[in-house]
Amino acid sequence: MTADDRKTGNPTASGEGPVPRKGRASRERLLWRFRILRLVRSSRVPDDDPTEDAAVRRRLGFSFWLAVAWLLIMAFVAAFAPMLPVADPTKVAFGGPREPPSADAWFGTDALGRDVFSRTVHGARISLAVGGFAIVFGMVVGGSLGIVAGYFRGRLDQAVGFAFFVLLSFPSLVLAILITATLDRSLLVVSLTIGILAVAPVGLLARASTLVFAEREFVAAARVLGARHGRIIVRELLPNVVIPMGALTLLGMAIAVVAEGSLAFLGLSVAGEDAISWGKMIVDGAGLRDLQNATHVTMFPVVVMFLTVLSLNFAGDRIRQYFDVKELAF
């Protein structure tokens, strides 16, 4: 299959679908369109730009690689944090508490005298692990539900659509609180919680692009040749639907990292003394006295977290433009 086959950028061929039937059906269709539009637009992505030309889209650019470099550094640091030559993040360091940044402690020490640099390095572990796991979970569960619903249509589609609708009816942080409130706050539970948040948006995207592809000739051809449903879904639809989903991975991860940070900030993320997370570090130094006298305790994690989320958003948005996902969604 060539790249051209995979790309359905052509809105006249498939984007509009067949001429909408009159009455209820077309209205339903429009409503779905709006709902998805609402989702796409409410995600924290600046919208596609009408003034931007196609040539720009096809180039990733220097700043993209800068963002990727930062993400790679973060991933490396997260993976090998215990082996890196940094101080023990849970033990009191050499200096006193609330020491300003120095040659010994690059980011200073916090209220308990722990090394902020080392804690920031270790904090990357939970943030990225939760973010990565959550988006993979969302893609596997939401993606398969969305493809199956979009392919078989009918009752199943309605049921899955209803389930997504219900999941989306909770503001995400509230749903996360509902789950973490009742369970032990282990790494797995927190990751699963945020993964569940990702199911419905990813599922809607998968469903929408499946609807587009299911009407195309190669699917009809496969069916005529006698392919079974399973084969059509796995061999024909999946490779096409994975592209828009994959292009949005980094953007989804940015949302997941922020969600974990918010939970940690509220004290509802992974529990335990050695579970260090950026959100927790920020709230630790956010008391008025600490903020006044030892600003570095919060500001370093704030800056690192901002740069990471910015890189995820920026690289993710570039990839989204590169693959022209917006046209695929309808």
Add this chain to the structure above:
Amino acid sequence: MARFVVRRVVLLVAVLFAVTFLGFSAMNLLGDPLVNVVGVLAELDCEGIEAGLVEDTTVDAASRDCDTVAAAKAQYHLDQPVPVRYVLWVGDLATGDFGTSFQNDQPVSQVIREKLPETLILLVMAQIVSLGVAIPWGVIAAYRANRAFDRGSTVASFGLLSVPNFALGVVLLYLLALRWQVFPSAYEGDNLGGLVFSMVLPAVTLGLPLAASYQRLLRTDLITTLQEDFVHMARAKGLPPLRIMFRHALRPSMFSVITVFGVSTGALIGGSLVVEQIFGIPGIGREIVTAVVRDDFPVVLAIVMLVACTFVVLNFVVDLLYSWLDPRVRAR
């Protein structure tokens, strides 16, 4: 049109039931509410004691532990299966009874009534801030699209969209309340003026990222609108640019912003949990976090339900609004 509305209302009711049932069973099945009411007594094998198989270790005969447990079970309907409890609970909700807090036996409805106004004021102010910033910002950016200001604002809005709420809140608190002391650092709820003034920073924290996303949408739509024939016509008539912008072009360009309005309110509610925590606002968000930490099951459940139902109804209204805004949805 009538049939359309009826269908939407049926869907609304179904979603409300599903949301409440999901929330209720999650709270009941994942945790044991009995533990939260009576503590360690929940582990007592009362059936064994009644049958005489296990020795009753209660010292004081007047208040047997098993009686306490039984009373708690009866009070909170904990001796019934979950579906029955759900029906009872929904029945109570319908009569305005949200249950009583495990912590201090206060009616939950009273807790909500006390905390809700602060959160509502915060949300309204945040929306005002975001629209107040986004409309002029978007208009200027679209008016001179791809010039220096527009390019700069693209970068700025991208940056704003990447700051987590809590990080922005902490930075604003540090700069504007502690460093330059423009705004109070502590919440002052004694009079309305002080309340509104101390809500400015929280509202800005919530509203700025939203303003950035509104600005992107408005700019995109405005650029498209400004290329339409009727705008050229207005310009040819010699109308002043400001009048063209605000009387002719702005209104048809607001569609995307309104589209996102419903969803963004949900995001704001989530954000308000965090922001209330930073700025010490005694609202719904702070209450739910405290309740979660204390395992105060009825309060958590009631607030989650309140928020989710508000969100569902709001999205329902936005769904209906489309049919007024876009004739294609209405057309037969």
